[in-house]
Amino acid sequence: RKEVEQDPGPFNVPEGATVAFNCTYSNSASQSFFWYRQDCRKEPKLLMSVYSSGNEDGRFTAQLNRASQYISLLIRDSKLSDSATYLCVVNIGGSYIPTFGRGTSLIVHP
Amino acid sequence: GAGVSQSPRYKVAKRGQDVALRCDPISGHVSLFWYQQALGQGPEFLTYFQNEAQLDKSGLPSDRFFAERPEGSVSTLKIQRTQQEDSAVYLCASRGGAGNTIYFGEGSWLTVV
Numbered sequence: 001r002k003e004v005e006q007d008p009g010p011f012n013v014p015e016g017a018t019v020a021f022n023c024t025y026s027n028s029a030s031q032s033f034f035w036y037r038q039d040c041r042k043e044p045k046l047l048m049s050v051y052s053s054g055n056e057d058g059r060f061t062a063q064l065n066r067a068s069q070y071i072s073l074l075i076r077d078s079k080l081s082d083s084a085t086y087l088c089v090v091n092i093g094g095s096y097i098p099t100f101g102r103g104t105s106l107i108v109h110p
Numbered sequence: 111g112a113g114v115s116q117s118p119r120y121k122v123a124k125r126g127q128d129v130a131l132r133c134d135p136i137s138g139h140v141s142l143f144w145y146q147q148a149l150g151q152g153p154e155f156l157t158y159f160q161n162e163a164q165l166d167k168s169g170l171p172s173d174r175f176f177a178e179r180p181e182g183s184v185s186t187l188k189i190q191r192t193q194q195e196d197s198a199v200y201l202c203a204s205r206g207g208a209g210n211t212i213y214f215g216e217g218s219w220l221t222v223v
Binding site: 049 | 150166215216
């Protein structure tokens with residue numbers, strides 16, 4: 001079992017839709033969590049950190065569920081420009097090394 | 111510099127050739143990471159430096175892979191006797207300050223033919 005698991009998708013949604021991705025992690029002692037966005041043939045870029053209390057940035061909401069060991073990303077009012085791969089990132093256990101999931105592909109169509 | 115810089119951006123190597131990939135991290139960033147990303151996969155950890163010390167190299171796939179950061183700034187990832195399965199994007203990232211955020215370079219795209 002991989003340490004960070006994501007459904008690769010693709011998630012194919014119309015503009016304006018709400019879409020949510022989950023990511024599970026294996027080590028309950030993990031402390032730091034992030035969502036990165038990666039466009040085709042580009043490097044990953046930080047979308048948002050995930051805090052224990054949950055956090056929101058515009059149309060994006062991230063949540064952490066420690067009991068079930070997953071993090072989620074909710075995108076409201078999807079835009080065409082949201083089409084990308086969303087990477088879940090966890091510092092496993094007490095490690096300083098970020099471990100990436102394989103990513104979830106989102107395609108927003110007109 | 112303003113961001114993480116990697117070179118070359120694209121490299122085509124003949125099987126058996128040695129390659130060297132360079133990473134220039136964000137100025138002052140103590141931590142430096144190398145990742146390998148195959149098509150359709152997430153970045154896979156290769157190795158981690160804190161200043162000039164290589165603290166973790168558990169992700170290097172074989173002894174053909176070697177990384178160094180002799181002065182705690184620029185890092186080089188070397189791959190000896192390249193094989194076709196080495197074809198991937200090699201991403202360098204750096205981290206500094208009090209935050210946990212890592213910042214990536216644009217990657218070095220390696221194709222072994």
